[in-house]
Amino acid sequence: MHYVIIGNGIAGINAAEAIRALDPDGRITLIGDESFPPYSRPMISNVLEGSQPHERLPIRGTAIYSELKITPVLGQRVVRLDVDGNWVELIDGVRVAFDRLLIASGADPRPINADGLDLANIFFMRTQAHVKSQLEALPGAHRALVLGGGLVGFKAAYGLLRRGLSVTMLISSDYPLSLQVDETAGHLILNRLLDHGLDVRVGTSVSAFEGTGRVQAALTDDGQRLACDLVVIGKGVRPAQSFVPRDRIETDMGILVDDHLQTSVDTIYAAGDVAESIDIARGCRWVNAIWPEAAAQGRIAGFNMAGRAVAYPGSLSRNVMRIYDLDVMTLGYANPPADAPLRILRSGGVGKGFYRSLVFRGNLLVGAILINHIEQGGVLRALIENGVPLDIDPAALMASDFNFAKLLAA
Numbered sequence: 001m002h003y004v005i006i007g008n009g010i011a012g013i014n015a016a017e018a019i020r021a022l023d024p025d026g027r028i029t030l031i032g033d034e035s036f037p038p039y040s041r042p043m044i045s046n047v048l049e050g051s052q053p054h055e056r057l058p059i060r061g062t063a064i065y066s067e068l069k070i071t072p073v074l075g076q077r078v079v080r081l082d083v084d085g086n087w088v089e090l091i092d093g094v095r096v097a098f099d100r101l102l103i104a105s106g107a108d109p110r111p112i113n114a115d116g117l118d119l120a121n122i123f124f125m126r127t128q129a130h131v132k133s134q135l136e137a138l139p140g141a142h143r144a145l146v147l148g149g150g151l152v153g154f155k156a157a158y159g160l161l162r163r164g165l166s167v168t169m170l171i172s173s174d175y176p177l178s179l180q181v182d183e184t185a186g187h188l189i190l191n192r193l194l195d196h197g198l199d200v201r202v203g204t205s206v207s208a209f210e211g212t213g214r215v216q217a218a219l220t221d222d223g224q225r226l227a228c229d230l231v232v233i234g235k236g237v238r239p240a241q242s243f244v245p246r247d248r249i250e251t252d253m254g255i256l257v258d259d260h261l262q263t264s265v266d267t268i269y270a271a272g273d274v275a276e277s278i279d280i281a282r283g284c285r286w287v288n289a290i291w292p293e294a295a296a297q298g299r300i301a302g303f304n305m306a307g308r309a310v311a312y313p314g315s316l317s318r319n320v321m322r323i324y325d326l327d328v329m330t331l332g333y334a335n336p337p338a339d340a341p342l343r344i345l346r347s348g349g350v351g352k353g354f355y356r357s358l359v360f361r362g363n364l365l366v367g368a369i370l371i372n373h374i375e376q377g378g379v380l381r382a383l384i385e386n387g388v389p390l391d392i393d394p395a396a397l398m399a400s401d402f403n404f405a406k407l408l409a410a
């Protein structure tokens with residue numbers, strides 16, 4: 001049995017470890033286009049801000065490959081997948097045949113459409129190489145522009161602020177974190193950023209960059225000219241599936257997988273940011289591109305590939321971040337469209353110092369936004385994750401002192 005894994009991230013390495021735990025003899029080839037052993041991608045922002053050294057990034061040492069008898073093919077990109085021939089082709093033309101394939105290629109930063117993108121000092125924020133380049137550009141840089149008001153945009157902005165740059169955040173939606181939180185929460189966060197003197201511009205995007213050799217200014221589609229000498233593009237990600245033949249393997253936002261992480265082709269599995277699996281809260285397939293889900297999916301895909309049937313319960317979106325004095329937590333289907341057949345209870349808001357929005361489908365809790373008083377997030381998550389039917393008035397969950405004991409008593 002030859003197992004081939006595309007992607008040397010957390011999903012890929014967890015799969016390799018799970019396979020080896022069940023199959024001591026099968027061949028495992030791990031292909032990754034970054035030339036390093038797996039590392040903590042979320043922690044690259046800590047390296048940018050200077051709170052962690054670069055050396056802390058690896059999550060496995062290079063010895064892992066020999067210990068687990070894995071053949072690493074690093075610094076090589078898969079450019080083609082032949083489903084009928086059971087092989088993948090690397091960028092140098094070499095073909096690697098497989099019996100079972102795992103696609104764990106993660107996600108690519110979402111590109112933007114603007115002139116002048118080839119100027120120096122314009123970076124994405126996805127890999128340790130991106131952060132290394134940003135750090136190399138710091139001497140002489142004073143004004144940074146961060147595009148995107150999501151998690152990655154925030155982490156980049158924070159890191160550059162900590163490095164002493166003045167930072168402008170440019171957000172195309174009307175408020176930050178618009179994919180995760182509703183308008184009330186978004187404005188609470190936006191006000192807090194502005195109160196702290198951060199330069200945040202909402203509802204606008206960059207149409208062009210200007211400069212001689214390196215970036216010196218950005219032009220926005222509403223006519224502003226923003227001087228800058230360093231730009232970070234952190235406008236979300238999209239599954240890295242350019243080599244996947246869409247006429248042979250079913251895809252939507254990502255590669256569609258069933259509850260055993262198998263794609264529409266029996267011998268091919270997918271896991272991590274590239275996979276679109278059942279979202280527990282939404283009740284449909286969705287890409288939840290977060291570390292813990294990539295880790296779990298990789299491990300479960302590996303077990304299934306090696307012949308032990310293990311079901312994946314589905315993914316759940318969850319984020320926690322601190323923005324100045326605001327603790328922000330989102331869970332599940334936190335920000336559904338207004339016409340979704342769901343019931344939403346809200347309390348707090350701008351001027352109150354806290355906000356809570358809970359989303360219900362019938363008697364099930366399916367989503368939550370908490371700003372401050374997030375201590376009960378664990379209980380709420382358990383209710384969503386386990387699909388616990390609520391036989392009590394849902395309003396009980398809005399009280400800031402509810403807990404498991406009170407729920408059980410009720």
Ligand SMILES: Cc1cc2nc3c(=O)[nH]c(=O)nc-3n(C[C@H](O)[C@H](O)[C@H](O)COP(=O)(O)OP(=O)(O)OC[C@H]3O[C@@H](n4cnc5c(N)ncnc54)[C@H](O)[C@@H]3O)c2cc1C
Pocket residue numbers: 006007008009010011012031032033034041042043044045076077078079104105106107125126127151152155240243271272273274289290291292294
């Ligand atoms: C700055 C930042 C902060 C983050 N913070 C958080 C956080 O706080 N919490 C959280 O839960 N998540 C966070 N994430 C998301 C988290 O890092 C991802 O969900 C996780 O890394 C996904 O793991 P993966 O193995 O699916 O993909 P990846 O980590 O992307 O690994 C995939 C690997 O496959 C390689 N690859 C891609 N295409 C090919 C190809 N064609 N051929 C060969 N190799 C290929 C890639 O280069 C990469 O090395 C953050 C991400 C970033 C960028």
